[in-house]
Structures are given as C-alpha cells and as structure tokens.
Amino acid sequence: MKKSMMTTAVAVAIAGGSSGAFADNTAAALEQYRQMIQDSNPAELVEMEGEELWVTPRGPKNATMEKCDLGLGPGVVEGAYAQMPRYFQDTGRVQDLESRLMTCMENLQGIPSEEVINGKFRQGERGKVAALVAYVVGQSRGDTINVDLSHPKMKEMYDLGKQMFFYRSGPMDFSCSTCHAVDDKRIRMQDLPNLTTPEGAAAGWGSWPAYRVSNSQFWTMQHRLNDCFRQQRTAEPIYGSDVTIALSVYMAGTANGGEMNAPAAKR
Amino acid sequence: MKKMLMIAPLALFAGLAFADNHGEDKLQKMIQSSFKATGQATMDRMKQDEVQKACSDTDSLDDATRKKLEESQMATIKWPSDGDFYKGGDWKQGHKIAWSGRGLTWRDKPDSEVGGGCYNCHGLDPAEMSYGTIGPNLQGYAKIRGRSEEIVKYTWGKIYNAKAYHACSDMPRNGYGGILSEEQIRHVMAYLFDPESPVNK
Numbered sequence: 001m002k003k004s005m006m007t008t009a010v011a012v013a014i015a016g017g018s019s020g021a022f023a024d025n026t027a028a029a030l031e032q033y034r035q036m037i038q039d040s041n042p043a044e045l046v047e048m049e050g051e052e053l054w055v056t057p058r059g060p061k062n063a064t065m066e067k068c069d070l071g072l073g074p075g076v077v078e079g080a081y082a083q084m085p086r087y088f089q090d091t092g093r094v095q096d097l098e099s100r101l102m103t104c105m106e107n108l109q110g111i112p113s114e115e116v117i118n119g120k121f122r123q124g125e126r127g128k129v130a131a132l133v134a135y136v137v138g139q140s141r142g143d144t145i146n147v148d149l150s151h152p153k154m155k156e157m158y159d160l161g162k163q164m165f166f167y168r169s170g171p172m173d174f175s176c177s178t179c180h181a182v183d184d185k186r187i188r189m190q191d192l193p194n195l196t197t198p199e200g201a202a203a204g205w206g207s208w209p210a211y212r213v214s215n216s217q218f219w220t221m222q223h224r225l226n227d228c229f230r231q232q233r234t235a236e237p238i239y240g241s242d243v244t245i246a247l248s249v250y251m252a253g254t255a256n257g258g259e260m261n262a263p264a265a266k267r
Numbered sequence: 268m269k270k271m272l273m274i275a276p277l278a279l280f281a282g283l284a285f286a287d288n289h290g291e292d293k294l295q296k297m298i299q300s301s302f303k304a305t306g307q308a309t310m311d312r313m314k315q316d317e318v319q320k321a322c323s324d325t326d327s328l329d330d331a332t333r334k335k336l337e338e339s340q341m342a343t344i345k346w347p348s349d350g351d352f353y354k355g356g357d358w359k360q361g362h363k364i365a366w367s368g369r370g371l372t373w374r375d376k377p378d379s380e381v382g383g384g385c386y387n388c389h390g391l392d393p394a395e396m397s398y399g400t401i402g403p404n405l406q407g408y409a410k411i412r413g414r415s416e417e418i419v420k421y422t423w424g425k426i427y428n429a430k431a432y433h434a435c436s437d438m439p440r441n442g443y444g445g446i447l448s449e450e451q452i453r454h455v456m457a458y459l460f461d462p463e464s465p466v467n468k
Binding site for chain 1: 290291293294297298300301302303304305308309310312313314315318319320322323324371372373374386387388396397398399400401430437439440444445446
C-alpha cells in the first residue's frame with residue numbers, strides 16, 4: 001500500500017516535467033509526494049523498536065535505560081529532545097542526544113562508548129543508539145524547539161558551531177554555508193534549508209532525524225552531519241565529537257521557537 | 268631535519284597569529300580533536316589556505332584584500348598548453364564529467380575518476396530537469412554568450428580557478444585544486460561551446 005502510493009507520486013512528478021510549466025508542476029508534484037510520505041512515515045517502526053529497547057535490560061550491568069537523564073530528570077523522555085543539546089552538570093559537557101545516550105548506556109548498562117564511537121552507522125551499538133534516538137525524538141513531536149543558550153558553555157558551543165558552519169576547507173573549498181546560507185537553493189532536485197535563519201533552521205533541525213525513503217534508511221543527526229562532511233570532502237568527523245555537537249547547538253539555537261516534527265520521512 | 272626546520276617557524280607563526288584571537292585557537296583545537304583521517308580524506312584537508320581562511324569570515328574581508336586574493340588566484344591559472352580551449356574536446360565526455368559528482372570523498376578510491384559535479388549547482392542541458400540552483404543557470408551557454416576569444420578564455424579561467432574572478436565564489440577551483448585535468452576541462456568546455464552540444468540546442 002505504502003509503496004504503491006509512492007510510485008504514483010513519482011509518476012505524477014515525472015509527468016509534471018513534460019509540460020510547459022515544468023518547474024511549477026514539478027515543485028507541486030514533489031510537495032505532494034513529500035506529504036504522502038509523511039502520512040505513512042516508516043520512521044514510526046524505528047521509534048517502536050527504540051521504545052522497546054529503552055525498557056530492555058542490556059549490557060554487562062543488565063540494566064534498562066529507564067533511569068537515563070536527558071535533562072528533565074531521570075527517565076523523563078517526553079519533551080526532552082526539544083530542549084537538546086544542553087549542558088549537563090554531571091558530565092560537565094554540552095551534549096547532543098546521541099552523546100548523551102552513550103553516557104547513559106555506559107553508566108547504566110556498562111556498554112563502553114567506544115563501541116558506538118568506533119562503530120558503523122546502522123550497525124551494532126551505534127544502530128541501537130539510532131533506534132533509541134527515534135523513540136526519544138518522537139516524544140517531542142509537535143513541541144516547540146526551546147534550547148537554553150544561557151549557560152556559558154552553551155554560548156561557547158553556539159559560537160564555535162557558527163564559526164564551523166562557515167569554515168571553508170578541503171579540495172573543493174566547501175563549508176556548511178556553501179549550501180545552507182541562502183534561501184531557496186537546490187542541489188539537483190533537493191531543496192536546501194537556509195540554516196542561518198530561524199525559519200530555515202526550524203525546517204532543517206525540526207525535521208531531523210529522518211527516515212530516508214530513497215535508501216530505506218533511518219538517519220540520525222550524527223549520520224546526517226557525517227554525510228554532509230563527506231560531501232564537503234573534509235576529513236571525517238568523529239561520532240559525537242565536539243564539532244558535531246557545536247554545529248547542532250548552532251542549528252538548534254537558531255531554530256528556537258520552531259516546531260519539532262521529527263523523526264520525519266524524507267525523499 | 269628539513270621538516271623540523273619548517274615546523275619551528277610555522278609553530279611560531281601560528282602562536283603569534285592566534286595570540287590575539289582566542290576564539291580561532293579554540294576552533295582549531297576543536298577541529299583537531301573532532302576529525303580523523305579516513306581513506307584519502309586526511310587531516311590536512313582541515314587546514315585552510317589564504318582564500319579559504321579569508322572567505323570563512325566575509326564580514327571582515329575588505330575590498331583591497333579581496334582584490335589581492337583574486338590577483339594571486341588569477342596567477343595560478345594554467346591556460347591550455349596547446350592553445351586549444353575546446354575544439355579538440357568532446358562534448359559527450361564533457362556531459363559525463365558535468366553529470367558526475369563523484370570523487371575525493373573518504374569513500375572513493377584515491378585513483379577513482381573525479382567528476383566536475385556541474386549539475387549539482389548549474390542548469391546546462393535545457394532538457395535535463397535534475398539540476399541545482401546554487402550557481403547561475405548555464406542553459407544555452409554559447410548560444411547566448413557567443414564564442415568570442417574573451418568569453419572562451421573567461422570560461423576556461425572560471426572553470427580552472429573560480430576564485431580568480433570572485434575571491435569567495437562557491438565554485439571549487441577545478442584546475443588549481445587538481446579536481447579536473449586539463450583534458451577534462453577541455454571536454455567540459457566543449458560541452459559549453461560546441462554547437463552540437465545539447466547545452467546549445
């Protein structure tokens with residue numbers, strides 16, 4: 001059922017291209033297609049997997065994640081993601097959701113963070129983190145993005161994230177800003193959010209993590225950022241490293257006031 | 268021995284340059300601890316040359332510096348060794364290069380073919396619907412602009428090193444950066460200028 005809906009939408013998109021008013025029709029058809037995949041969002045399956053994982057005893061300590069503190073107190077998941085990244089007093093660090101989940105897995109379950117950091121996306125413990133991410137993020141759906149930037153370490157990470165966003169390097173001179181600092185641009189047919197404006201940042205940050213229909217994969221923000229840097233032709237960002245967290249603080253901080261609509265479904 | 272000699276003055280220079288800029292020092296530290304070499308994507312890719320550095324903070328980039336950068340980038344352009352800008356090029360090969368956005372990522376083999384990725388940002392063949400809009404639309408390139416020596420030379424230079432014309436252009440320095448060979452640039456030129464190319468149909 002889901003599949004046939006998508007096929008129809010693609011056919012509509014292609015048919016739209018053959019007419020004279022090609023650009024308008026194609027944009028409209030693509031928008032229709034995006035709506036359709038939102039209505040049958042496969043990310044919900046990953047959310048359910050994560051929800052189950054949250055209450056499953058695992059690791060050397062055979063414990064669940066139910067006492068994990070995501071910033072609103074141990075075990076409070078609802079609304080937690082809309083306020084992340086945030087500064088955590090117990091670790092003395094600004095953490096995004098994925099680095100925070102690693103802290104909980106290590107402390108509560110005894111699963112070493114290295115297993116996630118040195119792992120591969122969608123596999124092993126890193127794959128488990130992704131499922132937990134889907135669950136936690138889903139519990140902030142519809143909430144207002146509300147990241148507190150008042151702590152000096154949050155301010156610092158926001159500034160560093162902004163500098164990194166504009167940092168050009170590598171054989172193609174790219175930075176995040178090459179693609180994400182102007183309104184209404186595309187790479188090929190892919191619309192690019194302008195992450196330097198509140199509206200654009202809300203559209204971008206508010207719709208990730210996401211299930212990508214094009215490759216049938218659920219991608220976390222760490223995964224998304226990793227692939228952005230791959231396409232920028234830089235060296236590889238380490239999973240959960242400060243650069244990735246700083247960029248997340250910059251994006252989420254800019255998106256403040258927008259709505260969380262993740263995990264979303266994407267083309 | 269040689270290495271040590273070079274590192275010492277560099278370190279000194281870095282120390283001086285960053286002494287009055289705490290934020291930049293912190294950013295560099297964060298970059299060093301946050302990235303790792305994977306495949307051909309080594310850590311030297313995180314270092315900036317003067318253009319990259321200046322263009323990461325365009326608010327504090329003045330016109331004089333911008334002009335200076337453009338001049339030094341202009342001096343890097345290698346014009347076609349045999350004087351042939353596009354006539355010996357093959358627009359069909361040019362299309363392939365313009366279409367391919369592959370190469371140079373940590374997943375690509377170091378010796379794998381590198382594309383120009385032109386379609387990521389530019390419209391070229393008017394019949395092709397999948398093109399990006401970060402750069403200007405180049406559909407009907409030579410049909411509109413003609414084939415004067417001036418435009419042909421400008422186009423070669425722009426492909427070879429776009430920063431010679433706009434210091435902070437979004438476009439990669441295809442020739443200077445070693446992304447495309449002289450032969451590949453000639454094919455792309457043919458794609459833009461050959462009357463038989465679909466770009467000009």
